[in-house]
Amino acid sequence: MSVKLQICDSTLRDGNHAVAHQLGRADISAYARAAEAAGVDVLEVGHGNGLGASSIQVGIAAISDAEMLGAAKAELRNSRLGVLSIPGFASVERDLKPALDCGVDEVRVGAHCTEADVTRQQITMLRSMGVRVKGLLLMSHMASAGKLVEQAGLMQEYGAEAVVLMDSAGAYTPEMVREKVGELVEKLDIAIGFHAHNNLGLSVINSITAIRAGASIVDVTARGFGAGAGNAPIELVAANLHVEQIEARIKLFGALDAADTAEERFVKHVPTNDSVTIASGIAGVFSGFAAPVRRASRRFGADPREILLELGRRRVVAGQEDTIIEVAMALAAERASADVTHAFADHI
Amino acid sequence: MSVKLQICDSTLRDGNHAVAHQLGRADISAYARAAEAAGVDVLEVGHGNGLGASSIQVGIAAISDAEMLGAAKAELRNSRLGVLSIPGFASVERDLKPALDCGVDEVRVGAHCTEADVTRQQITMLRSMGVRVKGLLLMSHMASAGKLVEQAGLMQEYGAEAVVLMDSAGAYTPEMVREKVGELVEKLDIAIGFHAHNNLGLSVINSITAIRAGASIVDVTARGFGAGAGNAPIELVAANLHVEQIEARIKLFGALDAADTAEERFVKHVPTNDSVTIASGIAGVFSGFAAPVRRASRRFGADPREILLELGRRRVVAGQEDTIIEVAMALAAERASADVTHAFADHI
Incomplete structure (x- = not known):
């Protein structure tokens, strides 16, 4: 029996990043109806950073997790309701259990690609409760x-029914997708998924390439929101x-309609690339760095693309935003010194 | 010696379609400077339909061909100035010879993919004058x-130094690119190029796939304009x-800068997809049909995507816009008849 392709629609979760987590009840209801009609397998809903993440640090959501989940659940019949849980943001008692009471059908527990062990508690607990649970490996590029096989293997051991490779920086090429997804499909017993970002303009082909390499889950959002x-x-x-x-279960015209609905209702700007998002993808830096890099660039007078390429060389990850200032200052100082040959001349 | 990759930047020609051919002198000068700095090999300039096309039927350009070409030429040193010539729109005496007097370095003569013979006069004439000339095969999907090899072979025989496959409908998949470009590269003695459109979200991967299949020319525009x-x-x-x-000769940061320049100055809307542009790509219908299809859809109350899929089945090409009305009316009549099973149920 061939594994059936699952489409996970993250418009109402990853898309929430694009509007500073301000999606409200009416928009959630309207889009959930469209996603149900389109035949998506899973509709992922919540704050951009998942359950329990609403905070001053990463942004206060317009409505509570329970309100978001309730609004979506009321519209779903055949599509499952999903949530993201990142240990640290989400805790079991405060966030996960109440979410399950809202009718959540599956939970995706995420961690940095080398830190799968932090997902152990949540995956095993959810699994013991009979809840469908998947693991997400962030910044997987x-x-x-080999490392991904090891980390995904841990998630499988904990009881995850699938592992999804997140291209958090939009840095994958199709060749990388083929290699990494292919290796996981070969070495693991559970389903493998891929979550694309479009920094290099490759989100669509990377999704299709993942499927051809054996992935049976791909993540999407309306208009790439x-x-x-x-x-x-x-x-x-x-x-x-x-x-x-x-x-796949998804219907072509239903998907087109869902995207049109999202654009009419809440997609303020259809995502496009500019110099900074592209440099971010080339550097393999988490896309959340883009805004602080732009600010540091203006403040210190350094080229934002050079800041990103240097951050990429330093292999920074989310949480290391302080490095941006250090790099921006160093680049600005270097630029100010007229007799210094441009350190990045080879790259431009 | 490996064939060196040429980037043909058509921002100031194909992009002119996006602003109803209203690019003016100041925008052309500013962008030509950015394209020269980026190291593009050829900058193609003019009315969206090329030399001599400014007309009530396809749109009156803001300024004359000579003014557009003069503004661009003044900024170019290492990048060549290119023009598009479609026999029917462009005539030798009225359009081509004056364009050459403006300093045009190369001419691309285009025709529908099965009608290369209409390019004979212009290609042979330009070649006899020592002008660099390339052939374009429109709607090449x-x-x-085999047919493309035959038609490109005619252009080669007339004296074209290259043939470029135009994906006028944005209907190519990477597999199609690999097959058709590969076949032309194998069978012809001249350079082969590819001109992508993004209706299926594949313009970038199709361009890279063309290069990997042996193409040595790819067409681009700033922000996909x-x-x-x-x-x-x-x-x-x-x-x-x-x-x-x-x-390639093109510089990464220069290309990023050029796109930023275009967006700041004249890209009113960064091109994105919606239901109609995507259906157009699926159907393989020339993208110029999108606007009249939207109008016919509103007028007759038929789904624009169904109109496009039917036009695709009829294999319509530019010039057959009257078919839109016929198809829209037929679909509307069918929809009005409540007991008729939806003819396109299989597709949605």
Whole structure:
């Protein structure tokens, strides 16, 4: 029996990043109806950083987790309701259990690609409760295929029914997708998924390449709605599945309608690339760095693309935002020194 | 000796479609400076439909061909100035000879993919004058690889130094690119190029795939600036060349800067996809049909996507816009008849 392709629509979770987590009840209801009609397998809902993340530090959501989940759940019949849980943001008693009471059908527990062990408690607990649970490996371009097999293996051991590789920086090429997804499909017993970002303009082909490499879950959002360069658009993934005649539950016109609905209602800006989002993808830096890099660039007079390329060389991850200031100051000082040959001349 | 990759920047020609041919002198000068600095090999300039096309039927340009070409030429030193010539729009005496007097370095003569013979007069004439000349095969997804080899072979025989496959409908998948470009590269003695459109979200990967299949010319525009779903963005093609370490004259930061310049100055809307542009790509219908299809859809109350899919089945090409009304009326009548099973149920 071939594994059936699952489309996970993260418009109402990853997309929430694009509007500073301000999606409200009416928009959630309207989009959930459209996603149900389109036949998405899972609709992921919540704050951009998942359950329990609403905070001054990463942004206060317009409405509570329970309100978001309730609004979506009321519209779903065949599509499952999903949530993201990142240990640290989300705790079991305060966040996960109340979410399950709202009718959540599956939980995706995420961690940095080399830190799968932090997902152990939540995955085992959810699994023991009989809840469908998947593991997410963030910033997965930073780890080798071998390392990813090891980390995904831990999640499988804890009881995850699938592991999804997150391209948090939009840094994957199709060749990287083929290699890493292929290796995981070969070495693991559970389903493998891929979550694309569009910094290099490759989100659609990376999603299709993942499927061809054996992935059975791909993440999408309406119009690519998400932070920075955005995600793989549901409407374009559906169009390519149609053209390539790849079987899935999602309906072409339903996906097109869902994307139109999202654009009419709450997509203020369809995600596009600019110099900073592209440099971010080349550097393999988490897209959340884009805004602080732009600010540091203005403050210190350093080229934001050079800041990003240097951050990429230093392999920074989320939480290391202080490094931005240090790099920006160093680049500005270097630029001020007229007799110093431009350190990045080779790259431009 | 490996063939050196040429980047043809059509921002000031194909992009003119996106602003109803209203690019003016100041914008052309500013962008030509940015393109020269970025190191593009050819900067194509003019009315969206090329030399001599300014007309009530396809749109009156803001300034004359000579003014556009003069403004661009003044900024170019290492980049060549290119023009598009479609026999029918452009005539030798009225359009081509004056354009050459403006300092045009190369002419691309285009025709529908099965009608290369209409380019004979212009290609042979330009060649006899010692002008660099290339052939363009429009709507090339509609012809088999064998037919394209035959038609490109005619252009080669007339004296074209290269033939470029135009994906006028944005209907190519990477597999189609690999097959058709590969076949032309194998069978012809001259350089082969590819001109992408983004209706299926594949413009970047199709450009990179064309290069890997042996193409030595790819067409780009800043931010994908062009009609409908737009072209392959110069900034994303440059980013992918950088990431894939493919050698080219174009500079990464220069390409990013050029795209930023275009967006600041004249890209009113960065091209994105919607239901209609995507359906157009799936159907393989020329993107110029999108606007009249939207109008017919509103007028007759038929789904614009169904109109496009039916037009695709009828294999319509530019010039057959009257068919839109016929199809829209038929679909509306069918919809009005409540007991008729939806003819397109299988597709949605």
